[in-house]
Amino acid sequence: MSDARLRRVQKEIRDCAKDKTSQISLEMIDENPFHLIGAFPGPPDTPYEGGYYEVDIVVPDAYPFQPVKMKFITKVYHPNISSASGAICLDILKDAWSPVLTLKSTLISLQSLLCDPVPNDPQDAEVAKHFLTDRQSFNATAKHWAQAYAQAPARKQAQVSGKVATDAEMAGLSEESVKGFTEMGFPREKVIQVLKRLNYRGNVVNTMPMDTVMEALLS
Amino acid sequence: MSSDGEDYYYEDDYDEGSMDQDSPVSEGMSEPDIVYDVMSPTADEPAPKKPYDVSYKVRTLQEIINMQSKEVRKIQTLLEMPASTATILLRHYQWNSEKLQEQFWNDPAAALLSAGLSPPVSPSTRTGPLPPSPSLLISPRRPTRSSHNPALSPVKRSRAPQPSGPFECPVCCMEFAKEDVVKETFALGCRHRFCRGCWAEYLTGKIRSEGESSRIQCMESGCERIVREEIIDELVPAGVSKRYHNLLNMAFVADAPNLRWCPHPDCEYIIECTQAPPRMLNQLVPTVECNCGRQLCFGCGYLSSHRPVLCKIVRLWERKCADDSETANWLQANTKECSKCQSTIEKNGGCNHMTCKKCKYEFCWVCMGPWSEHGTSWYQCNRFDEKSGVNARDAQAKSRASLERYLHYFNRWANHEHSAKLDAEFYKNTEKKMEQMQNSGNLSWIEVQFAKQAVETVIKARITLKWSYCMAFYLKRNNMTELFEDNQRDLERAVENLGFALEQNIEPDSIAQLRQDITNQTAYVQKRHEILMDDTLKGYLERRWDFSVDI
Ligand SMILES: [Zn+2]
Ligand SMILES: [Zn+2]
Ligand SMILES: [Zn+2]
Ligand SMILES: [Zn+2]
Ligand SMILES: [Zn+2]
Numbered sequence: 001m002s003d004a005r006l007r008r009v010q011k012e013i014r015d016c017a018k019d020k021t022s023q024i025s026l027e028m029i030d031e032n033p034f035h036l037i038g039a040f041p042g043p044p045d046t047p048y049e050g051g052y053y054e055v056d057i058v059v060p061d062a063y064p065f066q067p068v069k070m071k072f073i074t075k076v077y078h079p080n081i082s083s084a085s086g087a088i089c090l091d092i093l094k095d096a097w098s099p100v101l102t103l104k105s106t107l108i109s110l111q112s113l114l115c116d117p118v119p120n121d122p123q124d125a126e127v128a129k130h131f132l133t134d135r136q137s138f139n140a141t142a143k144h145w146a147q148a149y150a151q152a153p154a155r156k157q158a159q160v161s162g163k164v165a166t167d168a169e170m171a172g173l174s175e176e177s178v179k180g181f182t183e184m185g186f187p188r189e190k191v192i193q194v195l196k197r198l199n200y201r202g203n204v205v206n207t208m209p210m211d212t213v214m215e216a217l218l219s
Numbered sequence: 220m221s222s223d224g225e226d227y228y229y230e231d232d233y234d235e236g237s238m239d240q241d242s243p244v245s246e247g248m249s250e251p252d253i254v255y256d257v258m259s260p261t262a263d264e265p266a267p268k269k270p271y272d273v274s275y276k277v278r279t280l281q282e283i284i285n286m287q288s289k290e291v292r293k294i295q296t297l298l299e300m301p302a303s304t305a306t307i308l309l310r311h312y313q314w315n316s317e318k319l320q321e322q323f324w325n326d327p328a329a330a331l332l333s334a335g336l337s338p339p340v341s342p343s344t345r346t347g348p349l350p351p352s353p354s355l356l357i358s359p360r361r362p363t364r365s366s367h368n369p370a371l372s373p374v375k376r377s378r379a380p381q382p383s384g385p386f387e388c389p390v391c392c393m394e395f396a397k398e399d400v401v402k403e404t405f406a407l408g409c410r411h412r413f414c415r416g417c418w419a420e421y422l423t424g425k426i427r428s429e430g431e432s433s434r435i436q437c438m439e440s441g442c443e444r445i446v447r448e449e450i451i452d453e454l455v456p457a458g459v460s461k462r463y464h465n466l467l468n469m470a471f472v473a474d475a476p477n478l479r480w481c482p483h484p485d486c487e488y489i490i491e492c493t494q495a496p497p498r499m500l501n502q503l504v505p506t507v508e509c510n511c512g513r514q515l516c517f518g519c520g521y522l523s524s525h526r527p528v529l530c531k532i533v534r535l536w537e538r539k540c541a542d543d544s545e546t547a548n549w550l551q552a553n554t555k556e557c558s559k560c561q562s563t564i565e566k567n568g569g570c571n572h573m574t575c576k577k578c579k580y581e582f583c584w585v586c587m588g589p590w591s592e593h594g595t596s597w598y599q600c601n602r603f604d605e606k607s608g609v610n611a612r613d614a615q616a617k618s619r620a621s622l623e624r625y626l627h628y629f630n631r632w633a634n635h636e637h638s639a640k641l642d643a644e645f646y647k648n649t650e651k652k653m654e655q656m657q658n659s660g661n662l663s664w665i666e667v668q669f670a671k672q673a674v675e676t677v678i679k680a681r682i683t684l685k686w687s688y689c690m691a692f693y694l695k696r697n698n699m700t701e702l703f704e705d706n707q708r709d710l711e712r713a714v715e716n717l718g719f720a721l722e723q724n725i726e727p728d729s730i731a732q733l734r735q736d737i738t739n740q741t742a743y744v745q746k747r748h749e750i751l752m753d754d755t756l757k758g759y760l761e762r763r764w765d766f767s768v769d770i
Contacts, residue, residue: 004391004416011392064390065424098440099390099413099421 005063009033009103016104024107026057034059037073038107042150043115047142048076051150055110056086057103067097068106077138077145077172079119079128088113089123126196130172134202141172171196177205186217271503271756275492275517277510280468283478283489287471290316298323303447308334310433310467311445313474335436335445337408388414390421390438405454407446411439418454422446426459432466482520486511500530501770502759524679527755528686531770536689540629628692635685639678642718646674652725659727669734673721673741680714680748687751695765699758706754710747717744 010033016026025039036057042048053076058069070093072086080089092101092109122128131138144165146152168178171192177200181191194200194216198208268274278286287309294305294316311334312319323330331337386404387394390413395403406412413421421438425431435451437444448467452460472478472489476496481488488510495505495517505517506524514523519530528536559580574581582589653667687707694700717740725733758764 004393008390008392062424065421092440096440098442099417099438100440 005059005061006033008064009059012102012104019104022104022108024104024111026103026107034063036103038070038103040107040111042146042152043111046115047139048078048114048146048150048152050152051146052152053110053114053150055107059103064099064101067093067101068103069093070106070110075145075149076114077127077142078114079117079122079124079131080113081127082124083127084124087123089118089121126199129199130201133199133204137172137174137201141169144169167192172201174201174205177201181213181217190217269753269756270760271752273492273494273503273505273507273517275490275494275505275507277481278478278489278491280487280489283468283472287314287468290314294319303449304331304336306448307336307433307445310470311335314471315474335434335443337444386412388412388417390414390417405450407437407444407450409437409439409442409444411437411442411444413438415454419456422451422455423459426451426455426463426466430466432463432470479515479517479520481509481511481513482515482522483509483511483513486513490515490517492517502529502762504529504756504759524682525686526683527752528690529759529770532689532693532766532768533686535768536632536692539625625692628688632685632688635681635688638718639681639685642674642677642681642721645722646670649674649721649725656725656727656730666734669738669741670721670725673717673737676741676744676748677714677718677721680710680744683748683751684711684714687755690755693766693768695767697765699763699765703755703758706747706751710744710751713740713744713747716740 013026013028013033013036016022016024023041027037027039029035029037036059038055038057040053040055042051042053051074054073055070056073060066060069071088072081075083075086077083081087088110090109090113092098092106117128117131119128119131127138130141143152147154148165148170166175167188168175173192173195177195178188178191181195182188194213198204198213198216200208200213287306290309291302291305294300294309295302297320298305298308300308308319308323308330309316312322319330383397385394385396386400388404393414393416395414403416404412404414405418417438422435425435433445435446436442437446448463451463455463469480472480477491477493479490479492481490486509490507490509492505492507495503497518500518503518504526506514506526507517508514515521516523516525516530516533519533521530521533525533559575559578559582573583580589581591649670653670657664657667684707687703687710691700691704691707694703717737720733720737720740723733755764
């Protein structure tokens with residue numbers, strides 16, 4: 001059936017090239033039809049708007065009976081996408097896969113995943129906590145990431161602290177919180193790493209005992 | 220409470236030489252109504268049922284298949300539907316026919332839909348048949364189904380309901396000429412059409428790689444239509460079809476609370492037992508024996524008897540042992556030093572009665588104390604001395620005492636398991652020797668069976684002893700536990716004595732004497748074994764045991 005796999009993928013690539021309306025692109029890496037890069041624009045009215053997202057695509061031997069393997073090459077700040085590896089948590093890439101789904105339809109599903117995160121089934125627990133705790137702060141961070149990694153144009157309201165977002169902003173933390181601990185003498189990198197893990201945002205800042213933070217910083 | 224003075228204690232009971240060597244030993248026992256016919260090959264026949272035993276049957280795979288057919292016929296008749304529909308419904312409701320009937324009569328369409336079937340096409344036939352068989356589906360039909368059940372087709376594009384021209388399979392992109400469509404392609408009642416090659420590959424993947432059976436759905440994304448048994452058989456190669464039917468049978472057994480596969484490797488029997496539902500497992504230990512000759516627990520699938528311990532406690536114990544395995548590892552070491560002369564002693568048989576080859580010091584392998592003390596009433600090898608724990612004041616001493624307490628029981632638990640294995644190995648050597656004697660001397664087959672019986676008795680008793688230490692670990696101490704520990708000690712002593720006797724060298728001129736001795740001891744171990752089982756297992760029914768964990 002490997003003939004069938006090749007025939008099917010080649011047809012998918014052809015069809016995708018013909019289709020000018022969907023804005024989905026599909027390109028082979030080194031002429032290999034089973035290793036591709038897919039790309040699509042971030043959906044409008046989301047923090048990802050204006051960004052351009054690239055996805056690594058591996059077509060397995062048993063395709064289309066086994067789901068295609070996809071992960072984000074572009075860094076994305078999203079509850080269902082690993083902020084470190086780009087791994088994606090989406091049902092159709094696992095047990096809800098059907099052989100009639102295509103590379104293009106799967107990329108469209110990824111695009112709609114950016115519109116509608118599923119924080120209760122997270123790939124990145126820290127990001128999901130951020131999303132559930134403080135939506136406004138989450139959106140700001142996701143936007144910073146879109147600007148830093150997905151070439152989204154910087155907008156006026158995002159430029160409070162100069163052209164490039166600060167490390168605190170990239171981590172979704174307030175400068176005030178970070179400063180509070182760096183002034184005690186803890187290295188900035190460590191403070192950001194710990195506060196991110198503790199989800200030190202929104203109401204958590206008011207309710208979390210100081211001891212908990214100190215303990216994490218000292219360990 | 221038993222003590223050394225009791226009349227069935229064998230040392231008082233049998234008198235070497237005075238018995239007829241060819242007769243069984245029963246006349247020497249104090250309870251004439253129990254016949255210890257350990258010599259006879261029929262001694263393994265089932266004993267009369269005890270209140271704590273469960274009734275069960277060992278079933279073959281064919282019987283399991285027949286059971287399913289019977290259920291299908293019942294539903295087929297009751298609900299007036301084709302067998303294939305009844306089968307899919309039963310599988311969906313995990314063979315719970317009461318629940319199926321209730322839900323079906325309540326809302327037939329919903330019941331069918333939830334099982335992955337579209338309801339009858341014509342509204343007039345309430346329990347009408349499924350949409351026609353696959354071959355009929357190829358002929359042109361009105362495209363009405365999706366309007367009946369929009370839930371069944373959340374699919375973006377709708378495919379041609381019937382092949383009116385050439386057809387391109389959406390999965391492999393192969394094109395089929397109009398005249399080949401009937402032969403080369405196939406659609407379920409949902410009319411999502413694909414080529415047969417793709418169907419075969421898809422179904423084979425589901426069955427072989429994912430182990431799916433009764434819940435395999437249409438290939439279309441989001442379509443929940445179930446692929447029926449007959450269709451799968453038609454579309455996949457014979458080997459895959461066989462695997463598929465195996466999976467269906469496995470699912471049937473897994474879904475039925477009164478059935479369990481024999482867990483032993485290479486065994487295909489199924490145990491049927493209605494008397495040990497999960498709610499009874501806090502007072503019942505449903506040990507059963509499969510036709511493959513091996514024992515298992517019907518309650519939890521454990522690979523041997525774990526009597527007298529409840530399934531739940533076995534799970535707790537195994538988890539604890541896994542957690543504490545490193546601390547406890549050293550206990551299972553096979554060598555120890557003689558506590559008198561410090562020379563290294565290796566354990567070879569299962570017996571715990573050790574004699575140092577060098578200084579002839581006799582001691583107990585488990586507690587390393589002198590063996591002579593194990594024959595008196597203050598024998599304490601089985602009982603953990605809780606006093607040291609109670610008196611411990613600081614937390615560190617308490618946690619050490621708690622670890623010591625666990626190690627005390629674990630050590631004895633592990634030792635019996637280890638000993639049972641050694642006993643089995645040791646017996647293999649003895650068996651060879653006995654065969655030689657049988658071939659060379661005047662001994663008959665029946666006369667050399669005593670060792671086999673004795674070893675089997677020892678091994679069974681050791682398995683019970685092993686678990687009795689797990690039980691003791693979780694028991695709260697009261698006067699009931701003292702009785703339990705007395706019984707445990709008496710059985711342990713009987714087992715160790717018999718194990719010791721079995722390890723004596725067998726020579727042709729001493730065999731008659733040895734046979735008599737071992738036969739008597741075997742009978743005694745069996746009796747002590749039964750007493751311990753009776754007391755502990757009846758104790759559950761009488762709610763006599765108090766555990767430190769919630770059961
Ligand atoms: Zn096909
Ligand atoms: Zn379908
Ligand atoms: Zn078996
Ligand atoms: Zn069990
Ligand atoms: Zn010694």
